[in-house]
Amino acid sequence: MTPPEPALPHALTRERAHHDRCRSALAAMVDGADEEVLTGEDVSASGADAEVLGYRLRSRAEELRELPEGPLFFGRLDFARTGTGHAGQRYHIGRLRITEHPAAPPLVVDWRAPVSRAFYQATARDPQGVAVRRRFGWAPGSRGESTDLTGLEDEHLERGQGEAQEGTGVSALVAREIERPRVGPMRDIAATIQPGQDDLVRGDLGVSVCVQGAPGTGKTAVGLHRAAYLLYTHPQRVRRGGLLVLGPNRTFLSYIAEVLPALGETGVRQSTLAEEIARHPVTGTDDERAAAVKHDARMAEVLRRALYARVRADRAESLAVPDGSYRWRVEGDELARIVADVRDEEPPYAVGRERVRARIVRCVRERAERRSGPRGAVWVRRIERARPVSAYVDAVWPRVHPEEVVADLLAGPEVLAAAAEGVLDADEQGAVLWASPPRSWRSARWSAADLVLLDEVAGLIEHPDGYGHVVVDEAQDLSPMECRAIARRAAFGSLTVLGDLAQGTTPWAARSWPTVLRHLGKPDAAVVPLTTGFRVPRAVVALTNRLLGRLDVDVPAARSLRGDGEVRLREVPDPDGVPAAVVAAVRDALGREGSVGVVAADADVPRLRRALTGAGVEAAGPEDLGARVTVVPASLVKGLEYDHVVAVEPAAIAEAEGHGQRGLRRLYVVLTRAVSRLDVVHGRPLPF
Structure with a gap:
């Protein structure tokens, strides 16, 4: 067994010295990568070979230069002197491999390397050859100065000892890192991945998986770390096909944008489905009935018939x-x-x-x-x-544009009737017909739902280029036709599907994952539940689980390992006094650390921002990720999180979606954005 370090101050001194050595080695790696680019530009090879070599060298140099500043390692494994292939070895674990020479033993091992798996999976009952697992504590916001290394924690697994918090299975340092207040974009979780999350992250490239994740269980982080792991493990296969991360909107993508670069991966496309299928700007609108029919899976058959009706197999001329x-x-x-x-x-x-x-x-x-x-x-x-x-x-077999097919279908009752016979009834056909057809498809005003139809026809005409792997977040909100658009882009690749059926808020929100996976072309994908919350505290989970029982979805209730947290219900006798109560709640929240999110029905956002500004509280919109106080429309808050959430007038949030389950699900989303404290300000009766 590796001898334990002596006194803590001496151990910290040695680890800080090792970090300084790693910092110098990384700087040399960056300089060496730039030098290789210059050398590679002069290499004698065919034009194609030189171009490929130059691209790879430039990409590597750019990745190293763009690494965010921060600690270079977060853990260490000391293997026992006997019993494993790594007997007697000591490895520091970090976000990328650092070495002083390609042939020299690494100073830091990448968290994705096979040997690093023991850092996440080893336990006192199953030490996997590890004698001591060490975790490091860094000062919040550290940019990688060695003096920011403030503590360490050793678990002597070989002796059957650990320093996990009683009853949680999570070490004290990990708990502090998970619970640490934050302002700004989402952070990576490489230092805090739990065993169940690690199993999902390291899944095989050829296997598609669906993660049903309760709020605060880290499903988004798992999907992003799985992307980073696949790029590390199968670099040629994944980069050849490309890797796509699909989020619900640009605000969400901005929130997660720094996770993959922090893990050393910069060549990943992060987009929304609307951007992927955007053949035209959205200038038209649909009422809810028309949009629902256009997003229905039956439209695929209607469009197929409309396209192939142009083929004439009955011409008799020689x-x-x-x-x-x-x-x-x-x-x-x-x-x-x-x-x-x-x-x-x-x-x-x-x-x-x-x-x-x-x-x-x-x-x-x-x-x-x-x-x-x-x-x-x-x-x-x-x-x-x-x-x-x-x-x-x-x-x-005439040439045809997708726009011609869709425009002829939506503008012509006879064309639609022929294509939709036995598929759509008369009312559904009437719902999707254009009230004022354009003179030609070139002057059509396309709605967001029309773009989904255009993508379907484009895919019938010619298969789109696919990706090697696609990560789909908030997948519970996808319509069947949107799922088909994703399936075309992953026909020969795999999927990581992330979502929570309880958070479905679109008119076509999923009720079961097998149905979603069938439309995504991956019916055999396993559905794995994540129910243990690490970010949302127990007090918030207890409140939201009361609402979960009314959402008419078959998902397991969440549980939290965090015993902290605070929930306050602030009832305002006069509804006109709600803005002033919100200002008071925000002032209270600013007395503590962390970000503050004021979440309200979309229509109430302007008056709340005016109230906060008038009270001298600077409040930004959701696009300003570095703001201390943010006012967020309920329709945009999905996937985001704040240390302190002020949920304003839950009844209005629920009613904004109309009557029924959608409003309650939207409210469930809002209440589960709090990762430390939740204030519910209301002047009307609560809907839960």
Whole structure:
């Protein structure tokens, strides 16, 4: 067993010295990467090879330069002297590998390396060869100065000893890190990953997984760390296909934007589905009924029929193909059979066009070769480009834009009736028809739901480029048609699906994960529940679990390992006094550490900001992640969190979504944004 360190001051001195050595080594790695770029630019190789090499070297140099400042390690593993492949070894664990020379033992091991898994999984009952697990305590907001290393905690696993908090299974340093107040973007959790989270993070690239995560269980962090792990473990496969992180809106993406760069990964696309499918600006609107029908999975069949209705398999005219002074004739029956066969094969529409052309050319070639021998590639290309062949293909399998198909469908009652027969009833057809059709598709005003339809047709015409892996957050709010859009982009890759059915707030919010996964094209993906909250305290969870029972969703109740936290219900006798009560609640919150989020129904946000400003309290919008006090519309708060939440007039928040479950789910989202304290300010009766 590795001898224990002597007194704490001496141990801290040694660890600070090691951190200084790591800092110097990292600076040398950055300088070396820049030098490799200069050398690589002069390398003697083919143009393609030099371009690939230059790209890789520049990417590596850029990644190292863009690493955020901060501590270079957060843990250490001391392995026992016998019994494992790492016997007697000592490893510092950090966010990236640091070494003084590529062939030298690392000064810091990447948290994703196989040996690092013991840091997250080893226990006193199953030490996995670890004698001592050490965790380091750094000053809040540390930029990586060695003097910021303020404490350490050793767990002597080989002796069956640990320093976990009684009844929680979480060490004191980990608990303090999880509970530490924050202002600004989301942080990574590499230092605090729990065993159940680690199992999900290190899942195989080829396996899709769905995480049903209660509030505060770290499901978003798990998804982002899984992305970083896959990039580390399968760099070529994932980067070749690309990795996409999909969030519900830009505010949420700004909140999580710094997590992956902090883990050393900068080449990840973070986007919203609306941005991925944005063929046109959204300038039109739909009422709720029209949007609901357009987002229904049945629209996929309506669109498929509308597209393939343009194919004419019944043309009986024969075709004469010029070949010099000769004409090759293909009879109408044979041409019709070619078109019908290709249509039955159901290829992408654009592929079908070219398949028809190729088979016509093959018929002509077979006749020509029977008459006078083999034909070469030049002859084949000439026949393919022959005007009669192109004219026939255009007539039976015309080129088409997705916009033409959707515009003709939504503007023409007869076209829609033919495509929707037996799929949509008359009322549903009437709901989606445009009241004032444009003169042509080029002048159409597309709604957000129309863009989903356009993406569906575009995918029928030609399959989009896919990603090697896609992380989908807040997936419970996706419609079936939106799920299909994601499925097309992950047809040959895998998915990490994150969400909470209890937080579904769209008109088409999911009621079950198997249904969502079927629309995403991954019906066999495992659904893994995360129910243990590390961020939301027990007092808040107890309140929100009361509301959970009314949400009509089959999800396990959350539980919290945090015994701290505070909930206050502030009833205001006169509803007109709510803004003043909110100001008082915010002033109280500012007396403590951490961020303050004032969350209200969207319509109430302007008057609350005016009230706070008039009282001399500087309040920002949700886009200002560094603000101490933020006023957030309830519709945008999903996925965000604040140390202190002031939830304003819950009845108004619920009513803003209309009657029924959606309003209560929106309220559930709002109340679960608090990670330390929750004030509920209300002048009307509470809906829970």
